[in-house]
Amino acid sequence: MNFKTLRLGLTIAAGLFLAQTIQASASASEARTAPSAASYCVKKGGVVQERIPEYGTNGGTPLILAGKQNFCQFTSTKDGSQINVLVSTLATPQPSLAALAYYAEVPLGSGCTGNPASCYCSQLGGSDLFGGVNAAGGGWVLSTDSTDVLEACIFPDMSSIDSWGLAYHSNNIIRGVNLAHVLRYKNPNNAARAFPGVKRQTL
Numbered sequence: 001m002n003f004k005t006l007r008l009g010l011t012i013a014a015g016l017f018l019a020q021t022i023q024a025s026a027s028a029s030e031a032r033t034a035p036s037a038a039s040y041c042v043k044k045g046g047v048v049q050e051r052i053p054e055y056g057t058n059g060g061t062p063l064i065l066a067g068k069q070n071f072c073q074f075t076s077t078k079d080g081s082q083i084n085v086l087v088s089t090l091a092t093p094q095p096s097l098a099a100l101a102y103y104a105e106v107p108l109g110s111g112c113t114g115n116p117a118s119c120y121c122s123q124l125g126g127s128d129l130f131g132g133v134n135a136a137g138g139g140w141v142l143s144t145d146s147t148d149v150l151e152a153c154i155f156p157d158m159s160s161i162d163s164w165g166l167a168y169h170s171n172n173i174i175r176g177v178n179l180a181h182v183l184r185y186k187n188p189n190n191a192a193r194a195f196p197g198v199k200r201q202t203l
Helices: 003-033 037-043 087-091 097-104 116-123 163-170
Strands: 047-055 069-075 082-086 138-142 145-150 152-154 160-162
Touching (some): 037 047, 037 069, 037 087, 069 087, 069 160, 082 087, 082 152, 082 163, 097 152, 097 160, 097 163, 116 163, 152 163
Antiparallel strands (some): 047 069, 047 138, 069 082, 082 160, 138 145
16 A cells, blocks of 8 residues: 555545534534424423324224324313324424415315215325225324324325314314414415315315
8 A cells, every 4th residue: 555545545534534523513413402393392382192003993902003103282271172293293394294284274175975084184195094994993092091092194294183183274173273383384375285275165
């Protein structure tokens, strides 16, 4: 190995070390300044709830599926109504399909039978169905209460707001809290363009 090769190798190594040091410093700084999604939920007046996906919740022995997610639940002090939003959806400053769907207030389309909130979720491009349309049921079950089943409308970008909260909001009814006041991603002027409207129906 000649001197030039050795010097080049040392220069590259020093550059990589410096880049790693800068990146680690930036990550540590970001971790100090950005509150976690869960703490952001609490700061905004919500309650963090761990929920588990289960299939067959209408029967006696539901199938517990893999994984778990934290949702932020807001409860109205006036009427006791509630709305749930995935903590990551609540806390992100970036746009998400769930937040855009909430802001757009697309009217409920025609052709819905059965559960209007689930149908509305599907019309927006999300899904809250476990195993398709069937009588077995399914949802996000509170880890501390097996009877508390949440219908969460989850979108392809993995953002989520509960189906009933979205459906009621489309009809100018606020459940729990107006998410426009607590979502970190604020309402863009062109939110409605992301979800073309259809004919309004009453829930």
